[in-house]
Amino acid sequence: MITKIFKKNLPGPAKIINGSTIASKILEEYKYKINKLIQDSGTRPGLGIIQIGDRHDSNIYIQKKLQASCKIGVDAFLFKYDKNISKNQVLDKIIELNNDPKINGIITQLPLEISNRFDYTDLTNLVVPEKDVDCLSSSCYNNLCNHKFLENFVPCAANACLKILESINCSIAGKRVVILGSSKLVGLPLKHLMEFKKADTFLCDKTTKDLKFLCQTADILIVAIGCSQFINADYIKPGAVVIDVGINYDETNRKVTGDVHFEQALQKASYITPVPGGVGPVTVSMLMMNTYKAALKHHRNKISHG
Ligand SMILES: Nc1nc(=O)c2c([nH]1)NC[C@@H]1CN(c3ccc(C(=O)N[C@@H](CCC(=O)O)C(=O)O)cc3)C=[N+]21
Incomplete structure (x- = not known):
């Protein structure tokens, strides 16, 4: 009897959100739009990717970006440097890409393998705002903090979380959103996006006091801390939407895991994103969407300036 009542209170098993399907649809949409842009302008959108070092995970993510570019008609160029490259050489490359009309978007794949030889923000800040498709420069980030979304791009991983919520028709206004991990790529921008959408937003990390209790209050729990299966069932409010942005590589059994213990969360959440196949592909x-938008803007400016 007791188990019955207990089971009744559990909403699980949760619905699993298929990020690969969401991403495929978006890529189809932009493939179509890019085709039209190519017909109108005679040029393809161009993306420059800067990588320093040879991290295994970065290699995989960059491969995914190159594949997606190829699939939808974006010309992507990878500039891969040895980890001992001088700062000035990379700065020069960024200046060159800033001035190259074939390049519409520039990203520096983080983390850079520069072991504190210099400050990576000197690189990310050099990217001109109209090509800053990752929104990593301080000027773009400041715009985001001031809710000036029209002026620049929305960071990809944070935007992916919003797209995923949209795909399940999850309203955000008035909801309690708890974000774990305050990185520049995910947590920080997402906090501002959620506040803009009138969510009751908490940004925290592993060191936050009463973290478990705070997570238990979340209608929407977004985890991006890079700590394999850190979030177990105890952290999840029954019926919550759980978005797992974490990707952790286990070198010994070559498996990829998220920051959430998937099987446990499945029994408690209403919706959950898997890893792999969740946030990653949508990111x-x-x-690709940002790169297309940059190219479209470039084309329109060219027309209006003769
Ligand atoms: N400047 C910058 N911009 C980024 O956008 C950026 C970055 N730095 N640094 C690292 C993160 C991570 N990231 C991912 C991209 C694709 C997958 C992806 O497609 N993952 C697949 C496959 C994973 C696998 O097979 O290992 C999946 O989750 O299903 C994941 C993660 C972009 N990032």
Whole structure:
């Protein structure tokens, strides 16, 4: 009897959100739009990717970005440097890409393998705002903090979380959103986006006091801390929407896991994103969207300036 009542209170099993399907649809949409832009302008959108070092995970993500670009008609160029490259050489490359009309978007794949030889923000800040498709420069980030979304791009991984919520018709206004991990790529921008959408937003990390209790209050729990299966059933409010942005590589059994213990969360949440096949592919599709938007803007400016 007791187990019956207990089971009644559990909403699980949760619906699994298929990020690959969401991403495929978005890529189809932009493939179509890019085709039209190519017909109108005679040029393809161009994306420059800067990589320093040879991290295994970065290699995989960059491969995904190159594949998506190829699939939808974006010309992507990878500039891969040895980890001992001088700062000035990379700065020069960014200046060159800033001035190259074939390049519409520039990203520096983080983390850079520069072991504190210099400050990576000197690189990300050099990217001109109209090509900053990752929104990593401080000027773009400041715009985001001031809710000036029209002036620049929305960071890809944070935008992917919004797209995923949209795909399940999850309203955000008035909801309690708890975001774990305050990185520049995900947590920080997402906090501002959620506040803009009138969510009751908490940004925290592993060191936050009463973290478990705070997570238990979340209608929407977004986890991006890079700590394999850190979030177990105890952290999840029954019926919550759980978005797992974490990707952790286990070198020994070569498996990829998220920051959420998937099987446990499945029994408690109403919706959950898997890893792999969740936020990752949608993030890549958002980069393609931003690159298209940059190219479209470039084309329109060219027309209006003769
Ligand atoms: N400047 C910058 N911009 C980024 O957008 C950026 C970055 N730095 N640094 C690292 C993160 C991570 N990231 C991912 C991209 C694709 C997948 C992806 O497609 N993952 C697949 C496959 C994973 C696998 O097979 O290992 C999946 O989750 O299904 C994941 C993660 C972009 N990032």
